Amino acid sequence: MNSIHKKTDVILIGGGIMSATLGTMLKELSPNLEIKLFEKLSKPAEESSNEWNNAGTGHSALCELNYTKEEADGSVNIDKAIQINEQFQLSKQFWTYLVNQGKLADPKSFIRPVPHMSFVYGKKNIEFLRKRCDALSNNPLFTGMTFTDDFETLKHWMPLMMEGRPTTEEIAATKIESGTDVNFGNLTRSLLSNLKDEGVELYYNHSVQNIRRNQDNTWQLKIYNSETKKTEYHNTKFVFIGAGGGSLPLLQKTGIKESTNIGGFPVSGLFMVCNNEDVIAKQEAKVYGKAKVGAPPMSVPHLDTRYIEGKRTLLFGPFAGFSPKFLKTGSNLDLIESVKPNNVLTMLSAGLKEMGLTKYLVEQVLLSDEKRLEELKEFIPTAKLEDWDIVIAGQRVQVIKDTEEGGKGTLQFGTELVTSEDGSISALLGASPGASTAVHVMLQLLEKSFPEQFPEWKQRIKQMIPSYEVQLSENPEVFDEINTSTSKALGLYK
Numbered sequence: 001m002n003s004i005h006k007k008t009d010v011i012l013i014g015g016g017i018m019s020a021t022l023g024t025m026l027k028e029l030s031p032n033l034e035i036k037l038f039e040k041l042s043k044p045a046e047e048s049s050n051e052w053n054n055a056g057t058g059h060s061a062l063c064e065l066n067y068t069k070e071e072a073d074g075s076v077n078i079d080k081a082i083q084i085n086e087q088f089q090l091s092k093q094f095w096t097y098l099v100n101q102g103k104l105a106d107p108k109s110f111i112r113p114v115p116h117m118s119f120v121y122g123k124k125n126i127e128f129l130r131k132r133c134d135a136l137s138n139n140p141l142f143t144g145m146t147f148t149d150d151f152e153t154l155k156h157w158m159p160l161m162m163e164g165r166p167t168t169e170e171i172a173a174t175k176i177e178s179g180t181d182v183n184f185g186n187l188t189r190s191l192l193s194n195l196k197d198e199g200v201e202l203y204y205n206h207s208v209q210n211i212r213r214n215q216d217n218t219w220q221l222k223i224y225n226s227e228t229k230k231t232e233y234h235n236t237k238f239v240f241i242g243a244g245g246g247s248l249p250l251l252q253k254t255g256i257k258e259s260t261n262i263g264g265f266p267v268s269g270l271f272m273v274c275n276n277e278d279v280i281a282k283q284e285a286k287v288y289g290k291a292k293v294g295a296p297p298m299s300v301p302h303l304d305t306r307y308i309e310g311k312r313t314l315l316f317g318p319f320a321g322f323s324p325k326f327l328k329t330g331s332n333l334d335l336i337e338s339v340k341p342n343n344v345l346t347m348l349s350a351g352l353k354e355m356g357l358t359k360y361l362v363e364q365v366l367l368s369d370e371k372r373l374e375e376l377k378e379f380i381p382t383a384k385l386e387d388w389d390i391v392i393a394g395q396r397v398q399v400i401k402d403t404e405e406g407g408k409g410t411l412q413f414g415t416e417l418v419t420s421e422d423g424s425i426s427a428l429l430g431a432s433p434g435a436s437t438a439v440h441v442m443l444q445l446l447e448k449s450f451p452e453q454f455p456e457w458k459q460r461i462k463q464m465i466p467s468y469e470v471q472l473s474e475n476p477e478v479f480d481e482i483n484t485s486t487s488k489a490l491g492l493y494k
């Protein structure tokens with residue numbers, strides 16, 4: 001027998017970092033809200049937010065070269081880098097607030113200081129890196145970033161990466177100590193455990209199958225309980241579709257006009273994980289390189305010191321590949337089933353435009369262990385295959401939409417919030433910069449979806465996130481004060 005449940009204020013779909021962040025903010029702003037969360041798997045944070053499924057970089061553009069573009073006149077545009085860094089500052093402040101409130105017990109369990117470095121080969125790239133460092137290091141958010149092309153300094157900065165390297169190689173790097181490694185899996189689990197204590201109803205093994213609007217403009221969700229094998233119906237005033245790769249198919253079911261002409265392009269990934277303690281001990285940094293000409297930004301493998309399951313480890317990747325699944329636990333039919341009459345032209349246009357990318361990703365899937373080792377050797381010349389195992393990373397579903405600049409079926413690399421006109425339903429699509437910007441994205445959502453309450457909530461938001469509506473990059477003293485307190489509370493390098 002099907003069961004129909006009474007109406008609630010908020011339903012969150014998905015037990016990843018996005019729902020966990022939104023649920024936490026809503027409970028802080030309005031403790032009496034009735035909130036339910038539905039997750040189709042048996043545990044939280046098992047898809048992209050899991051620590052083994054993403055790279056754990058606290059994205060702040062400290063080392064990721066794709067956020068700084070070289071302009072035609074040779075100058076380096078740092079606008080995007082500043083924007084990404086400002087967004088991560090919001091996350092750090094919200095986590096600081098929760099630590100200070102005793103709601104996140106042990107910051108080390110989810111964030112650690114790890115230097116961020118960029119590493120390039122060849123004269124042209126070295127010149128770009130030098131200019132990038134000059135442009136960024138004058139900005140308060142990037143203070144302390146240094147450049148070197150001196151072999152001895154590089155040996156000191158990255159001993160593992162310099163072993164066995166000829167002194168004649170043209171290489172350079174930048175280093176900044178204020179980088180972080182974030183364990184989004186642990187963070188999600190802690191936030192959800194708090195929410196449970198605060199009365200949020202968490203339902204695992206519950207898969208949302210359909211979403212339809214009720215006559216009074218509230219929403220009804222059809223949900224399959226895989227334990228009882230029964231279908232349940234839950235009604236709510238507001239829905240957040242935070243289902244990661246599963247968000248697009250659910251958004252399409254809502255029938256809202258904002259869901260049309262949007263598609264998804266799935267990108268799979270895998271990491272090489274070091275199993276040799278001596279090798280792991282020699283590296284303490286996240287090191288990002290430059291994408292090869294023609295390669296998409298998500299295909300730049302990096303060498304990352306990580307803290308997972310309480311241990312320091314070393315990952316290389318993710319190697320991007322093609323898979324038709326929208327979730328790691330998804331179906332091979334996901335991509336084809338996402339093609340609808342209202343997005344078929346968008347999808348076909350993207351298919352034609354992105355033939356090169358698809359070919360590239362298929363080739364990447366077919367890479368042999370030896371070929372992957374060759375890429376690793378660009379970072380660690382002495383790397384041996386037996387020291388590295390393979391783990392499958394999460395799926396990223398890049399948004400495809402029609403844009404003014406790119407035309408029909410343009411592939412997007414960002415994170416996008418799609419919200420109905422009345423704000424009562426909102427879905428998060430896309431993968432990058434992803435988890436690091438969860439707080440920024442959820443602030444945007446709150447403003448759009450709770451327009452009546454938002455003016456009242458602002459005061460409280462400023463208590464939790466002191467730099468809300470302040471450009472830190474233009475207010476060095478405010479940044480210094482906030483950075484001192486977040487670094488202290490989270491145990492980070494200032």
Ligand SMILES: Cc1cc2nc3c(=O)[nH]c(=O)nc-3n(C[C@H](O)[C@H](O)[C@H](O)COP(=O)(O)OP(=O)(O)OC[C@H]3O[C@@H](n4cnc5c(N)ncnc54)[C@H](O)[C@@H]3O)c2cc1C
Pocket residue numbers: 013014015016017018019038039040041044045046047048049050053054055056057058059184206207208209242243244245246247250269318327393394395396428430431432433434435436437
């Ligand atoms: C390889 C890779 C590397 C990355 N590296 C970084 C990085 O270095 N730094 C960074 O900040 N971000 C990174 N990201 C992005 C980041 O991981 C994601 O942006 C973030 O985890 C997304 O969180 P989410 O809550 O939206 O999705 P998820 O964590 O995927 O959670 C969605 C949940 O919804 C559930 N679900 C799906 N469909 C349904 C349904 N119908 N009913 C109920 N539940 C459902 C899923 O089971 C899942 O648990 C990376 C991602 C990948 C894949």
